[in-house]
Amino acid sequence: MPVWAVEYYLPESEELDDSFVDNGHRVEVDIEAPDFESAAKYATQYIIKMQKDEGGEAWANAEILSIE
Numbered sequence: 001m002p003v004w005a006v007e008y009y010l011p012e013s014e015e016l017d018d019s020f021v022d023n024g025h026r027v028e029v030d031i032e033a034p035d036f037e038s039a040a041k042y043a044t045q046y047i048i049k050m051q052k053d054e055g056g057e058a059w060a061n062a063e064i065l066s067i068e
Helices: 036-052
Strands: 003-010 025-032 063-067
Touching: 003 036, 025 036, 036 063
Parallel strands: none
Antiparallel strands: 003 025, 003 063
């Protein structure tokens, strides 16, 4: 089964400030999926899983940046 590299962006805060400094960080996770559509679905489910785990507040506003 193909392995897809999913890059997530985890912002430090959902509030914007005037500094325009990117205080978030990026996380890359490998996901096994048969096709792109399944990989996108699993990537979204991964965010939900991480939000429910301890420390999930870091994933509260996570976004998928890329799936390759």
